[in-house]
Amino acid sequence: MIIQTLKGYDDFLLDLKSRIRTAQTRAALAVNRELILLYWQIGRDILTRQKDEGWGAKVIERLANDLRKEFPDMKGFSRANLMYMRSFAESWEDEQFVQQLVGQIPWGHNIALITKLKNSTEREWYIHKTIEHGWSRDILVMQIETRLFHRQGKAITNFAATLPPPQSDLAQQTLKDPYIFDFLGLGDEAQEREVERELVKHITSFLLELGAGFSYIGRQVPLEVEGDDFFLDLLFYHLKLRCYVVIELKAGAFKPEYAGKLNFYLSAVDATMRHESDNPSIGLILCKDKKGLIAEYALKDISKPVGISEYQLVAAIPENLKGSLPTIEELEAEFSDDVEDDGV
Incomplete structure (x- = not known):
């Protein structure tokens, strides 16, 4: 036919x-x-x-x-x-x-x-x-x-000072604080590269936690500036924000010098990777701990849009459940009783 x-x-x-x-x-x-x-x-x-x-x-x-x-x-x-x-x-x-x-x-x-x-x-x-x-x-x-x-839009940022109002509001609501990475199965002592490697291995769960719009580009993305090599921990493109998002992972507490380093990375990304139709690239520092005032001061004179959030490798126990969980002493006593009952 x-x-x-x-x-x-x-x-x-x-x-x-x-x-x-x-x-x-x-x-x-x-x-x-x-x-x-x-x-x-x-x-x-x-x-x-x-x-x-x-x-x-x-x-x-x-x-x-x-x-x-x-x-x-x-x-x-x-x-x-x-x-x-x-x-x-x-x-x-x-x-x-x-x-x-x-x-x-x-x-x-x-x-x-x-x-x-x-x-x-x-x-x-x-x-x-x-x-x-x-x-x-x-x-x-x-x-x-x-x-x-309670986490959405709670990251400390300088977006209001570095991005125009519509973009700054959307970018602020895109970030969370803290990020919960309990799906990795890592302990609190895990180092940066280990967390980074496991996040990529569990990329579906990672993207779900980051939120809608994030598109994964790469890990340890090379960046060359005047013959010197630099590496971005994690690089994403955000479809709604229409910009690159550079994420830096830190295993310890936030330090002010991290903001300056990320500011440099964002300048390099904008100069070498950003298309003319893209919005300015955004940076996110993920650390195990941060002090609010130190983070705010660190971002005050940074020219590029940067956010700072904590991450947790083990989900916190809800306050309403803490009182109902047994203590170490109670668990030891329970196990001791079981051993005695079994006649061991």
């Missing part, structure tokens, strides 16, 4: 495919939005009945059984899920807000938000980030557990 070539057909087909995919996405979002709104309304009505009619907690189990009998093919009417609906309605009081924003993310994401966060401002922030980046539920949970809300 000979297929006749039609003028403009390929472009027409491409456009149709795009429109169909867009319609499918809109349909899926509409279905999800209606489901989320239904769950919110059920939760609201349960709350209202319990308040106005004096219904007790056991009514939820009875309601779950009756709903599953009536709708055996529908999932979502378990006692646990009805309890989540009740909590969901308690968390968001505005129906229009639920329909317009909260309804854009799946129910599993919403359960994660209401069970792991108490603050509505944080919840709303994570909703926006989920929509913006298309996070799965697992990624959302990871971002919550690593306290992204």
Whole structure:
């Protein structure tokens, strides 16, 4: 069978495919939005009945059984899920807000938000980030557990003085403090090259922790200036910022001379690698520890945009769990008891 070539057909087909995919996405979002709104309304009505009619907690189990009998093919009417609906309605009081924003993310994401966060401002922030980046539920949970809300945009920088306002604001929000590298499996005593090597080996997790927009270029990237060789620890290109990002790793505490060295590297990168359409390159110093005032003074007269953040090789234990963890003495006593019980 000979297929006749039609003028403009390929472009027409491409456009149709795009429109169909867009319609499918809109349909899926509409279905999800209606489901989320239904769950919110059920939760609201349960709350209202319990308040106005004096219904007790056991009514939820009875309601779950009756709903599953009536709708055996529908999932979502378990006692646990009805309890989540009740909590969901308690968390968001505005129906229009639920329909317009909260309804854009799946129910599993919403359960994660209401069970792991108490603050509505944080919840709303994570909703926006989920929509913006298309996070799965697992990624959302990871971002919550690593306290992204409290780390995003917290690096010490001189961006306000070295970049124009739109670029400086976006660059500031791109950086975090601290960065969590617990996926490396390294101890706190790890040296710079070891951390650097493991970050590249775990590049997918590293890029996830850096955030959206980072594109990896290389490690120990050579830079020649008047016959002298220099090496950049890690080099990235940021797609949203449209600029190179040079990252320098330091195994110890921040020292003021690190800023001057990175300033030189950025000047060299801008002179030898930057395209005329690129924005000025940005530098990030990642160190094990920093003192705020020393870091601020070090950046005060630096001409290139530089940020300073700490990194952690072992995730910090959340404050609310510290008191529930056993001490070394308690562990030793427990093991001692086990040995005695076994008759060893």
